[in-house]
Amino acid sequence: MKLRHALAFVILPIVVVLTILQGGALLTRSYMDEASLQAGTTLRLAVAALGGHLSRYEPLPALIADHDDIEALLQAPSDAELRRTANQYLKEINGLLxxxxxxVMTPDGNTIAASNYETPGTFVGQNFDYRPYFQDAIAGRQARFYALGTTSLKRGYYFSSxxxxxxxxxxxxxxxxxxDTIEASWRGGEYEIFVADPEGIIFMTGNEAWLYNGILxxxxxxxxxxxxxRRYAEAELKPLPVTESxxxxxxxxxxxxxxxxxxxxxxxxxxxxxxxxxxxxxxTASVRTQARxxxxxxxxxxxxxxxxxAVLWQRRARVVERLRLQEEARNELERRVEERTADLARVNEQIELEIAERRLTEQELRKTQADLIQAGKLAGLGQMSAALSHEFNQPLAAAKTYADSAALLIDRGRVPEAQDNVRRISALVDRMASISRHLRNFARKPNEKLGAVPLPDVIADTMEIVTPRLKTADAKLVIELDEQxxxxxxxxxRLQQVLVNIISNAADAVEGLDDRRIRLSARREGDxxxxEVRDHGPGVPAAIADRIFDPFFTTKGVGKGLGLGLSISYNIIKDFGGNxxxxxxxxxxxxxxxxxxxxxRAQEAAE
Structure with missing residues (x-):
């Protein structure tokens, strides 16, 4: 046994040393290969972006060269009117593209028309016959060239025809x-990206310190x-201190x-x-850190x-020793078994108590959830209390006016007109009763099972509740149903509560805006x-989109909401099996x- 322990203490350090020597290299190589695949994806995207950006403009010089104003100017380059027309045309095209x-350049390299003819650094009058793009084009070939402008001192890619x-x-x-726009997108990323010309000079880079440095x-x-x-004009070219391996x-x-x-x-x-x-x-610092x-x-x-x-060997030694002393330890073992049995009995009792407590807690949780739903509805009614008060006061005032008028009409013997007033009072009372009934149903705690619910009926009941809020916000609700x-x-x-919450939130979003339209649409897609309820408000910021359905999360001011409406609505729809x-x-x-x-579909699932 002692020999085994000695061998273990000798073998373990050897394994550790071999792991450090060989495993470190293998892990670094593996992480390098993985990093190379990721960098390769970035490289392909950068190449595609550059190629796509340049290919957009490649055919344009040849198209502009066929324009009548350009051809006319080159046939009479000294004509001032033709120059003015060509300058204006090039400026418009440049702004459009x-x-x-x-x-435009004459065969001797002089620029006679340019889109920047009105700027202080205009190209008009400049000679660029030393540029390769001019030399290739005057020889009858379309050319491409990238360089730092000698006049504008701005980098760019030149197409000539x-x-x-x-x-x-x-x-x-x-x-x-x-x-510059492509180059700007490279800054601040995980990768350093640069473009070098055939001489190894860095022409584009996300690191400004490397610009015009040579890697060769x-x-x-x-x-x-x-x-x-004169590709880089008067820019100072410096070698970049690099070592490759x-x-x-x-x-x-x-x-x-x-x-x-x-x-x-x-x-x-x-x-x-x-x-x-x-x-x-x-x-590679991050790669090597991962490998380490x-x-x-x-x-x-x-x-x-x-x-x-080592622990296993120690346990085996104890087993051997226990076998030698088995006869003496049997009574002790039986005693421990009895104690363990008693402990298990106590643990079972404790588990049963915990199960009962958890069931009670689950019941209380469901009751609390139902109370939260009720609180959300009452909070919504509280927020609409002012508008609802106006909705009741207006017909009450009208009813009083009609009643007073009816009394006067009866005194004057104008009974038919008084009867008409009484009918108007009855209609107002019916409307107030309808609003009261919808509010009472909305505020009542739901004790309903899922079933077939006609959507137009729910929307009609919802309109009875949200109409005062829409009037307060001066919002217009447009309802579009594919079928009735x-x-x-x-x-x-509960579905009515969800629609009330969402439409009320939409009214809050558009209140005070120029466009206060709210659109409620419903359509069938298969089963x-x-x-959909759409408003024309500011929308949902991306920063809160993931938390908008969390309990007590609200963007409204203090006293304007508990942050429960959308959370309750989300859970109600989930209970319906929807989303x-x-x-x-x-x-x-x-x-x-x-x-x-x-x-x-619900009925088929039940069958």
Whole structure:
């Protein structure tokens, strides 16, 4: 036994050392491969974005070159009226296409018309015959080129096309595209993205410190080729302090900064049509940290496994010792069994008590939930109390006026007119009774089972309750039903409460706005009925969309809501077997969507 323990203490350190040496490399390689896959996705997206952005503008120079005003100007470049017309045309096209600049050049490289002819840094009068895009276009080819503008000092991508009339090339039209928007989207992300030209000079990057730095040695031939085209104007070109290496097939790049060195996983893609190389860098610090964390976890597991083996060996030793002393320990064992049995009996009693307590707690919880639903309805009635008071006072005042008038008419012998007043008083009393009946039914605690509920009837009862609130908010409710025979599986009182809550919230949302329309629509989709309530308010902010159905969550001011209405409505719809959700409409406003089973489907399920 002692020999086994000694062997365990020798083998365990060996296993730990081998795990550190081999496992660390394997884990780092695995995490590097995973990170490379993720970076590859980012690289493909960046390449697709660049290619899509540039391909939008590629055919435009050739199309603009065929315009009559451009051809006429190049046939008579000194005509002031033709220049003015071409300048105005290029300015309008440039604004329409949201490009950077458009300009026209004569065969000697002079710019005679440009979209920026009115700006201080206009291209008109400038000569760009040294640019490759001009040289290729004047030779009859469409060309592409990226550079820093020598006049505007703004980076851009240039498309050029020859202007050909009657088989002769009269000039060149150039289309400059701004690339700052794409570059701005790269900043602040998990990855460092940059674009390098064939000379290794970084032309686009989310890290401004790397702009115009070279990842390849800036030797004399490279600098000469760059200066010949004046690609970067007078910008200072500097080498980026990089060291490249390969780690199990993955390209690594170390970049020296201000007193620090950072290592990146590098993935590249060459875009032949643009003559660019797009690079994506991922800081390997997080990858190596993950590998170290996983290695530590494995070591802890090995240590715990060793500890478990030691415990197992110790238990086996105790079993052997217990077998030797079995005869003496039998009586003790029986005594312990009896004690354990008594303990189990006590535990069973305790469990039964806990079960009874939990059942009682569940009953109290359901009662509390029902009370919350009732509180939500009463709170809604309280919020509408002022409008309801007006709704009662108005017919009361009218009834009093009709009664006084009837008395005078009777005194004067005008009985038919008095009878008409009495009929009007009766109609007002009927309306007040109807409103009172709906309010009483709405406030009553529901004790109803799910069944077939005609949706038009529930909407009619709902309108009796929410009409005063809609009048107070000066809101207009538009009801659109695909068919009048919509019957859903629900409880009428609770479904009415849900509609009252949602329509009241919609009235709150549009109160004081110019557009105070609220639209309630219902339609059948297969075995489901979809009810939508849409307002034209500010909508639901994304920050609270996930919490809007939480209990006691409200965006209203103090005293204007308990934050229970939507939570209660959500639970009611769930009890019906349906779903309640909220979204923002593309044209503005919030849309509450209720999905319920049709009654026929509920009956089939019961059978």
């Amino acid at each position: 949201e490009s950077s600049d458009i300009y 020859p202007v050909e009339v009657g088989g002769a090339i009269l000039g060149v039209i150039v289309f400059k595209v701004d690339i 040695p800036l030797d004399a031939p490279r600098l000469a080729r760059t200066q010949a085209s 390969v780690y199990y097939g993955q390209q690594l790049m170390r970049i020296d900064g201000e007193g620090t060195t950072r290592e990146y996983l590098r993935l590249s893609h060459y875009m032949p049509e643009a003559d660019w190389t797009v690079n994506v860098l991922l800081d 964390t996983a290695l530590i976890a494995i070591l802890l597991f090995i240590c715990l496994a060793g500890l478990g083996l 025979a919509l019957v859903v599986k629900a409880g009428p009182v 489901l009925v979809v009810i 309640l959700s909220v979204m923002n409409h593309p044209d503005g406003g919030a849309v509450f969507r209720i999905v319920l089973d049709v009654a026929a």
